[in-house]
Amino acid sequence: xxxxxxxxxxxxxxxxxDLIARVLLGDRSAARALYDAHVSRVHRVVFRLCGDAELAGxxxxxxxxxxxQQLAKFRGESSFATWLHRVAVTTAMNGLRKVKRIxxxxxxxxxxxxxxxxxxxxxHALKQRLHAALEALPESQRSTLxxxxxxxxxxxxxxxxxxxxxxxxxxxxxxxxNALRRTLADLAPDVQH
Amino acid sequence: xxxxxxxxxQLDQLLAKARDSWRVSDAPDHDALWSRIEHEAFDTPxxxxxxxxxxxxxxTWVAAAALAVGAGIGxxxxxxxxxxxxxxxxxxxxxxxxxxxxxxxxxxxxxGETSALLASLExxxxxxxxxxxxxxxxxxxxxxxxxxxxAPAAGDPELRALLSDLELVLAQIARLPARxxxxxxxxxxxxxxxxxxxxxxxxxxxxxxxQGN
Numbered sequence: 001x002x003x004x005x006x007x008x009x010x011x012x013x014x015x016x017x018d019l020i021a022r023v024l025l026g027d028r029s030a031a032r033a034l035y036d037a038h039v040s041r042v043h044r045v046v047f048r049l050c051g052d053a054e055l056a057g058x059x060x061x062x063x064x065x066x067x068x069q070q071l072a073k074f075r076g077e078s079s080f081a082t083w084l085h086r087v088a089v090t091t092a093m094n095g096l097r098k099v100k101r102i103x104x105x106x107x108x109x110x111x112x113x114x115x116x117x118x119x120x121x122x123x124h125a126l127k128q129r130l131h132a133a134l135e136a137l138p139e140s141q142r143s144t145l146x147x148x149x150x151x152x153x154x155x156x157x158x159x160x161x162x163x164x165x166x167x168x169x170x171x172x173x174x175x176x177x178n179a180l181r182r183t184l185a186d187l188a189p190d191v192q193h
Numbered sequence: 194x195x196x197x198x199x200x201x202x203q204l205d206q207l208l209a210k211a212r213d214s215w216r217v218s219d220a221p222d223h224d225a226l227w228s229r230i231e232h233e234a235f236d237t238p239x240x241x242x243x244x245x246x247x248x249x250x251x252x253t254w255v256a257a258a259a260l261a262v263g264a265g266i267g268x269x270x271x272x273x274x275x276x277x278x279x280x281x282x283x284x285x286x287x288x289x290x291x292x293x294x295x296x297x298x299x300x301x302x303x304x305g306e307t308s309a310l311l312a313s314l315e316x317x318x319x320x321x322x323x324x325x326x327x328x329x330x331x332x333x334x335x336x337x338x339x340x341x342x343x344a345p346a347a348g349d350p351e352l353r354a355l356l357s358d359l360e361l362v363l364a365q366i367a368r369l370p371a372r373x374x375x376x377x378x379x380x381x382x383x384x385x386x387x388x389x390x391x392x393x394x395x396x397x398x399x400x401x402x403x404q405g406n
Contacts, residue, residue: 028231028235031235035223035227039221039223040220040221043221044217047216047217047218048215048217048218053218057225060226061226061230064234065229068230068234069234094383094384094387097387098387127215130210131211131215134211145208150208150212163380177204180199181199184199185198187203188198191206191207
C-alpha cells in the first residue's frame with residue numbers, strides 16, 4: 001500500500017488534557033477550543049463516509065454532543081483525536097443506516113463502468129469514472145476502503161470502530177479493491193505503471 | 194483485444210486522486226454547527242450519578258403494571274356505542290386475534306421482560322457498566338425468542354419481524370463481556386435505536402396483554 005496513513009494525533013496533547021479537564025468541570029470555552037481543534041477533521045471523515053453536506057453537518061454535531069456528554073469515559077489510553085474519531089465513525093455509520101435516501105444515490109456497480117462519455121487521457125473524465133465506481137461499492141466495502149485507503153486507519157482501528165472482526169475489515173477491503181480493479185480495468189493505460 | 198489489468202500500484206494512484214477529489218467537503222461553518230452542540234451537550238440536564246436505579250426485574254413489574262393499567266384504560270375508555278365500520282373491523286380485531294393466540298400469555302410475559310431488560314441496558318450504557326446478569330438473562334430470553342419464532346401459532350408478521358430483530362439484539366447482549374466502559378454495549382443500543390425496537394416492543398406488548406388485566 002503506497003498511500004500513507006494520516007495521523008490522528010493532535011499537535012499538543014498536554015494542552016488537550018488541560019482542556020478536557022476544564023470541559024469536565026463545565027467550562028464551555030474549553031469545549032469550544034477542543035471543538036475548533038478537531039471539527040474540520042471530524043467533518044471531513046464524516047462527509048467522506050456519507051457524501052452529503054447536510055448529513056455531514058448533522059453527524060458532526062451528533063459526534064461532538066456525544067463526545068462531550070461521554071467525556072468522563074475518556075481515560076486517555078488513546079489520544080483524544082483517536083477516541084473522538086471512533087465516536088464520529090460510529091455516529092456516521094449508525095446514522096447512515098437510518099438514512100435510506102443515501103442508497104438512492106448509489107449506482108449499480110455493473111453500470112459504473114459505463115457512466116458518462118469516457119474520453120481517454122482526460123483527468124476530469126478519469127475522476128468521474130473513479131468517483132462513480134467508488135459510489136457504486138456496497139456501503140460496508142466503501143466505508144472500509146474510505147477509512148483504510150483514504151483516511152489511513154489501520155484494520156484494527158476499523159474493526160474496533162465498526163464493531164467487526166479484523167479479518168472482516170481485511171476481506172471487505174480486498175473485495176472493494178478487487179471490484180474497483182475490475183470496474184476500472186480499462187483505465188490501466190491512462191495510469192502510470 | 195484483451196482488457197488490460199489494473200495492478201495494485203495503479204489502483205493506489207487512482208485512490209490518491211480520489212482522496213483529493215471525491216467527497217471532499219468545504220470547510221464547515223464552525224459557529225453554525227457549534228450552537229446546537231453547546232445547547233445539547235451543556236444545557237440538557239444529565240442523569241444524576243450515584244442515584245440508585247432499579248434493577249431490570251423491578252422494571253419488569255413496573256412495565257407489567259403499566260401494561261395492565263394501559264390495557265384497562267383502553268378497554269374502559271373504548272366507546273360502547275358501535276363506531277364506524279373501519280374502526281370496529283380493523284384495529285380491535287387485530288388485537289383480539291393476538292389475544293386469542295394460544296401463546297399470548299407467554300408472549301406477553303416475554304415482551305414485558307425483554308422490554309425491561311432493554312430499558313435497563315440503555316440506562317447502564319450511560320454508566321458504561323455491564324453486569325454479568327445481562328448476558329445470562331439475555332441468553333434465557335433468547336431461547337424463548339427462538340421458541341416463539343418457531344411456534345406455529347406465531348403467525349403474526351409484525352411479531353415475527355420484531356422477534357427476528359430481538360433475536361439479533363439478544364444474541365449480541367448474551368455475548369457481552371461483563372466489564373465497565375463497555376463500548377459494545379453502546380453499539381448494541383445504537384442498533385436498538387436504529388431498528389426502532391423499543392417502540393415496536395411496547396406496541397406488541399400492549400397488543401398481547403392478556404384480557405382481564
